[in-house]
Amino acid sequence: MDRRSFMKKAGAAGLGGAAASVLAAPAIAQTNPKITWRLTSSFPKGLDTIYGGADTFSKYLSEATDGNFQIQPFAAGELVPGLQAADAVSAGTVEACHTVAYYYWGKDPTWALPSAVPFALNARGMNAWHYHGGGIDLANAFFGQHNIVAFPGGNTGVQMGGWFRKEIKTVADLSGLKFRIGGFAGAIVSKLGVIPQQIAGGEIYQALEKGTIDAAEWVGPYDDEKLGFQKVAPYYYYPGFWEGGPTVHLMFNKAKFEELPANYKSLVRTAAQATDANMLQKYDYVNPMAIKKLVAAGAQLRPFSPEILNACFDAAQETYAELVSSNENFKTIWESIIAFRKEHFLWQQVAEFTNDTFMMQLQRAGKLG
Template sequence: MTEKTTFDRRAFLTRATVGGAAAAAVSTLAAPAIAQESPTINWRLASSFPKSLDTIYGGAEDLSKRMKEATDGKFNIQVFAAGEVVPGLQAIDAASDGTVEMAHSVGYYSWGKDPGFAGGADLPFMLNARGKAAYMYQGGGLDLYNKFLEKYSLTSMPGGNTGVQMGGWYRKEVNTVADLKGLKMRISGLAGKVMEKLGVVPQQIAGGDIYPALEKGTIDAAEWVGPYDDEKLGFVKVAPYYYYPGFWEGGPTVSFFFNKAKFEELPENYKSLMRTAAQASDQNMLAKYDYKNPTALKQLVANGAQLRPFSEEILTAAFTAADEVYAEIGATNAMFKEQVDAMKLFRNDWYLYLQTAEYQYDTFMMIMQKNGKL
C-alpha cells in the first residue's frame, strides 16, 4: 500500500467521521428545535353535557384525543363534564372569564345574556346540518359569529352537530294550533319564545328532571334531542306521542368556545392543528348521530313510541311566529340581526338547490324502501 493510498484512506475516514458526527448532531438537535416551537400545553375544558350523553359529550373527548396524538402528547386538554367545574349552562361563562381555557357547549344556552349567542348554534326554521356547515365554513357564518363573540372575550369553532332534532314527547296528540293552547312544555331559548306565541307555556327544566315532570303531569310535553339520546331518558314510558321535526333545531351546531386571549397565545402551528381537529370532531359527531339514530328510533317504536309529524298548520304558524321573534329582537340587537339576515340570504339558495338532485334522489330511495326494495 502506497503512502498516497494510505493518506486518501485516512482523509476519507476523517471526512466520513466528521460527516457522520455532523449528521448525528443535526439529528440530535432536531428534537429540541421542534420542542421549542411546540411547547407543552395543559388546558381545561368545561363541557355543558353529562358523560351519559356519550355522543354529544364525546365531541370534547374526541378533540382532546386528536390534539394529543397530533402533538405527540404536548397539547393536553382535560375534559370536565357538566357540574365538575361549573354547572353545564355556565360552561361558556367559564371560558369567557378565564376559569377554563375552553368550553364545549351550544351557544343558545347563553341566549338570555345576549340573543346573538344563538346565531352560531341554531335558530328556528333556518338550515339543516349540511346547510349550516356550508354557511359556517364557506359562507362567512363563523366569521360573523366570532365578530359577535369578541365582546365576550371568546372565539369559537364548530364542534359537532346532531342533525335535525325531533319535535319532542307529548302526553296527548297535538294536531292543530288550538291543541297547543296552554300546553306546558319543557322548551327554552328562542324556541320557547316562538312556541309561546302559539299558546305554549315554556318550562325550563334540566334534563334529569324531565322524566318525573312528565310522569307526574307537571308538564305536558318535552323536547330533548333525538332518538339515540331520547331513548336513554325513557320518555316513551310517560309521553308516547313522538313528534317531528324539531323545527327549532334543524341543524344545531355545538361549538368549542375558547378564551380569546388564551387562544391567541398559542403558536400558529397549534392554532392550525386546533382548527383541523375541531372540524374533524364536528363532522364525526354528526356521523355518529346519523349512524345511531336509525337503530334507536326502531327500538323506540318497538317500545311503544307513536310517531307523528307536526301538521302543516302548526308548522306554518310557527314559521310566522319565528319571523316575528327575529324582527322583535333584531330591532334592538344589530349583531343578532346581522347573523339572521346572513343565514336567511343563504337559506333561500340552499333550499332552492335541495329541490333538485338531493330531494329527487332521497325521495326515490324512500319510495323504494317503502316498497320493500331496499
C-alpha cells in the same frame, strides 16, 4: 484516499449531523410545547355521541401533538353547571367548553344564531354557511365581545319535536303547555301560549315523570332512547323545526387561544372540524336503529300538523322582524343566514330532494332489502 483520511472525514460529517440533530430538537420542542387545558361540557357522560364530541376532539389534539397538547373534558356539573359552560370560558375559569350557543340566548338572542333558530338551515346548510359563507367569522366577531373564540364541534342533524304526555293536534293544544325547549325557540312558541322551560338534559326525565312539565324535546332517537322518555311521555313528535341543523360549538377563552403557537391554533381548527363531521356521521348511523327500538317500546310517532308548523313559522317571522330592528348584532348574522337559506333550499329541491324522495318510496315499497 487512505483509511485514516476517510475516517477523519466521516467522523467530521457524523459530528456535523449530530450537531444538526441537537440543534433541530429544541426547534421541534418549541413548536409543540406542553399545554394542559380543562374543558367543561354541557352534556352528561351517558350521552356518548354528543358528550363524546369533547373526547373525540381531545383525542385528535393529543395524537397530533404526540401528547403535548392535552385537553381534559369534564361532564356537565363536574366543574360548572351545564348551562354555565360558556360563562366559565368567558371568565377564564376554564380554557374551553363544548356546548350549544343557544343556551345563552337570554343574554342576547344573537347567541342562538350560530347554533340553531326556528326555520333556519338544516345540518348541511349550517355547515356550508359556517365554513364557506363566513359564518364562523361572523360568529367569532360576536363571541369575541365575550372573550370567546369558537368553532363548530358537532351537529345532530334535524332533531325530533319532542315527547308529549298528550296529543297535540291544533294550535289551541299548545296553550298553557309547559314545554322543556332549548334556547331561543322558547321565545317563538311562547307567542302561541307555550310556557317554555329551560332544563338541563340530565334533569328532563324526572321533570316529565313528576308532571312538572308536560313535554320535552332533547335531541333525537339515539339520545332520547338512552334517557327513557318514552316511559313517561308516549307521543313523539317531529320535526324539531327549531333545530333543523343545530351546531354544537367548541369554545375557547380568547386570551388563552391567542397565546397558542400558530400550529396549535391550526390543529384546534382542524380537530374541531373533524369532530364536527364525526358527530353528525355517528348520529346518522345510530338514529335509524334507535327509532325502531323506540317504536317497539311503545313510542307513538306523530307529525306536527301543518296548522302548527305554519303558526310557528309566522310567530318566528314576527320575532325576527322585532330583533332585526332592535339588535345590530342579530341583524348582521341573521341577514347572512337568510340570504343563504333561500339559495340552499332552492338547490336542495333539485337533485337531493328528488333522489331522496324516490329512495324513500322504494324503502316504503320494501324494495331496498
